[in-house]
Amino acid sequence: MSDDEGSAASFEASRLGRKDHWDGVYDREISNFVETGDIGEIWFGEDSANKMVEWVCRNIDNADARILDVGCGNGHLLLSLAEEDYTDLTGTDYSAQAVELATRITKQRDLEITYVVQNFLDPEDVARVAGERKFDVVLDKGTYDAICLKPKDGDEDGAEVDTGARDMYPVSVVNSLSPDGVFLITSCNWTEDELVARFAPHLTLVGRVKHRSFQFGGVIGQTVSTIAFKKS
Template sequence: MAGIRLQPEEADLTQHQTRAATGDLVSDDERSVAADSWSIKSDYGSTLDDDQRHADAAEALSSANFRAASDYNSDKEEADGEGVASMLGLQSYWDAAYADELANFREHGLAGEIWFGSDVMGVVVSWTKSLCIKISQGHIPYHFDDIKSEPVDQDDKYLSSWSVLDIGTGNGLLLQELAKQGFSDLTGVDYSEGAIDLARNLADRNGFPNINFLVDDVLETKLKRQFQLVMDKGTLDAIGLHPDGPIKRIMYWDSVSKLVASGGILVITSCKSTKDELLQEVEIFNQRTSMSQGLETQKDQVSGDPSAFQYLNHVQTYPTFMFGGSVGSRVATVAFLRR
């Protein structure tokens, strides 16, 4: 398997755990409000009423036999570490965390945490660049093993035409790294206003004023455009840690499928799901999509395949280890093609 349900780098998570454990940043009232609501006040105005979307997702959860993993369920009694980790699914947690990081930036010029660490981010960026160049050249790598994570020193001209969306962008450093590689049409969204404030300040300071940052919740996005490349580094993980994680993961796929342009790609980096688990989750979404389209629509499709997403490839260069007789890694990065 590609990953074994481990948390982000211990040093990164420990900092968050310390904040959460002290209670200085997130009050009990804030946690209660966040647990009851998954909405934001954004640049686009009031949020949508998502009662029906919750009901639809709940119905899909039961009818599709979707795996409601205990990792994403905070109803059971948990060890302290798991209890703290579940807070990563609450908006109040991230609002408090980014308020703290924004204050540190203004006082000390610090950029804040890099989720999964700078090494993983470097691999994701160079690997994604190689993948996009191959696709631009007409070499769509269906299950090929020749996508490397080494930087490509030529063909940067192909990258300027790619529109890129980073969901759950945080401090926006992933988009800065993509800009350094030749991508220019870059947008980052996060439901935390503090994260967007920090990302904008960092981009301006580091010479990337053209990166577009917006407050937006991927689960009820107000974005009207589609993107050729959508990046997710840890957002699906955080969504899964919400008390309603299994349902919200279904909502995630419904929403993200509308953001990725036809022929575009979705690149997910996760430390909570293995490659095979992500493939299974996509397959379940594809089956739901097929059922909703109806038999006649399926027959009319030229490709004969009504799947919304198709597996392209995954990063194979992360360090691996043996656990319980299986080979795994701490992080999985998987690319899917939007049909």
């Protein structure tokens, strides 16, 4: 058993992997935005989001690069990239409520960002959104983590993880990328080595982002991992 498979085997399905959970979350955040103007929670915190934006700004010189944020939630990453003058931005989420929230926020700020409801585990839906040109950059901040907690369909107790969804995700990333496309992912469930092992059959590691580290038992590690891949 590989290290990746061993770690995955220890996962238990969670409400964080359920669409109905996220629909409920974004229903509440839409109401909150309408009442207060607050855009809602920034997954993994603002520091992690800023580090991803900074990496894109340092490594993607073309302001017209076609950029996709998978599982965009409230669209915070794309809002930040729009402020950095990136012009071709698309956010997708399987929650229609998340897309509605992100669209409302973007309109309020008078920005041009496209948001689309998408099932990223459906090859036809991936092809529909990617189109013939496909994306120069695909971003993921927590979406793969959530997919790895998705309960298996038909599991009445909802405790068994859908490993097929975890296996399908890298294929969807590859099918969304242009020939020289870059994939930047942030995870709190997987270490850098585990992410490399998962995506190495499809993508080549080209960079990493440093996060605050911790030390335990003489071992130094990070609570969050952000790494970049290029299409092989």
